[in-house]
Amino acid sequence: MICFMTETLSLSPEAIADWLPFAKAAGFFFATFVLEDAAAIGAGWLLATGEISWPTAFAACFLGIWAGDAGLYAMARYAGRGWFERSSWNKFRHRVARSEKWFAEQGGMILVFSRMIPGARLPTYLAAGFLRMPLPRFLLVTGMASFFWTFLVLYLSRTFGTAVVHWLSAYKHTGLLVLLFGLGALVVVQSARRVLSNFDLRRWTVALNRLRHWEFWPAWMFYPPVALYGLWLGLKYRSLTVATAANPGIFSGGFVGESKMETLRELMATSAEFTAEAELVGGDSIEERLASLREICRRREISYPFILKPDVGQRGAGVKLIRNESQACAYLKAMAAPVLVQRYAEGPNEIGMFYYRFPQEPHGHIFAITEKIFPSVNGDGRSTLAELIRRDPRARFMADRYLARWSGRADEVLGAGESLKLVEAGNHAQGCIFRDGMHFGTPALLGRIDAISQRLRGFHIGRYDIRYASAEDLRNGINFQIVELNGAASEATSIYDARNSLCDAYRTLFRQWDLVFAIGHANRQRGCAPTPLSLLWNKWREYSRQAATYPAAD
Secondary structure (H helix, E strand, C coil): CHHHHHHHHCCCHHHHHHHHHHHHHHHHHHHCCCCHHHHHHHHHHHHHHCCCCHHHHHHHHHHHHHHHHHHHHHHHHHHHHHHHHHCHHHHHHHHHHHHHHHHHHHHHHHHHHHCCCCCCHHHHHHHHHHCCCCHHHHHHHHHHHHHHHHHHHHHHHHHHCHHHHHHHHHHHHHHHHHHHHHHHHHHHHHHHHHHHCCCCHHHHHHHHHHCCCHHHCCHHHHCHHHHHHHHHHHHHCCCCCHHHHCCCCCHHHHCCCCCHHHHHHHHHHHCHHHECCEEECCCCCHHHHHHHHHHHHHHHCCCCCEEEEECCCCCCCCCEEECCHHHHHHHHHHCCCCEEEEECCCCCEEEEEEEECCCCCCCCEEEEEEEEECCEEECCCCCEHHHHHHHCCCHHHHHHHHHHHCHHHCCCECCCCCEEECCCCCCHHHCCEEEECHHHCCHHHHHHHHHHHHCCCCCCEEEEEEEECCHHHHHCCCCEEEEEEECCCCCCHHHHCCCCCHHHHHHHHHHHHHHHHHHHHHHHHCCCCCCCHHHHHHHHHHHHHHHCCCCCCC
16 A cells, blocks of 8 residues: 555656756746845856756746846835835925936936946835836836846856856845845834834735736736747847837837827828817927917817826826816926827717737738726715725725825715716726727728728827717717827737736737737838837836826826
């Protein structure tokens, strides 16, 4: 009997060999959380002896290092900054605001150099989170720096062995001490605050429940697989920037820095009856811009309410529904970046339609349609707006976003039956609910969108944001208004339907990026040049600085 059990439980050498690379990769991945350079050096030694492959060693170390960087950022931004704003140290918030502005301008290069300076990573990454450096920019910079640093350490340790250990020994010990001290201090401070101060069990429970709903995951948690797939596609097509050639008629293909007004201007010229009218507000001073706004509204007969939004923006940032002149004045004062005014397309319904067409094809296709649902809460005559939001089964997951938008009315008691629409911008990041809307995808609607798209110069793939009143009219391809056209970097936002699994979402995004890279490759073969990486980087830095000043969106 014992012999039988022993034979049954024993693993064959072939089975052990199959699982060994995964075990090594997992070991180095988690080892980077303790001593990232020591883990990379160990992987390099195994490379030198042939006991591990380059892809396994590099992927494990790179992902572990990058995830650790993101973890430090998240701790400082979501725990450290929250503690600061609720503590007595908040009296220094004006100094922090100045530091945020400075870090927004200089933070990119600081992050790069901190990767190479002993003991500098921990405080720099914590500062990036605390000073609210835009997360996409942080992940991009640290991802690139970690990529090249991991390759360098692996190569040197594989080539020179023990010499690298002596060279990095002072660095890793310093980093470990600083890391342990920082983590210990953070744990002590947070524990004391939770125990002795106003621990809110309900908010803590909501935060934990958010992790069960992937559609609410922060970008640093959700997007790494998509970024890695993008790197793979870049290798496949022998260019990381070939995707920017997907839409030759839009700057950078619509990845970053493109002007909303230029796209809307072409839509108004070619399909005016289906486009919400818009114009760029001129002037430098607040007086000149307000005068320009008045003149545009008078000439185009645009009345309140109307939309003001930045000419360069992403994920609905800075979009405001303006109901009177005082709101318009306040918006223009807050916005240093170029602003456009757009006639309000009342809808009240909205969809996002992701369209694509290969250059050689006579007709395009609908890849995905998103039905957008604008959440609201209903008053009971007793509860405040804040209480209604925190009790709502879904709104509670984005309570901080909603309450920041409605901060002036958080303590207001809504009357029995009174309804309040929580969001105007049809964007998931701003709190809109997304559902799969392919049931709208009739041949008539596709034909209309295909005709509109083929009138646009150099447009092949992207997402239309469309407002409409009647579902029947929409299916017939009539009586709708395009409020925005986003380029190659836009998403098939139907993935955020809560009924989708995480695997379904990634599968859709991977198919979408397959299309973007393939269309960019086809256009490159036709003579369209991709946008240089250096220009993309400069435009991203410029946008990040501007976006930090945008007011909260509606």
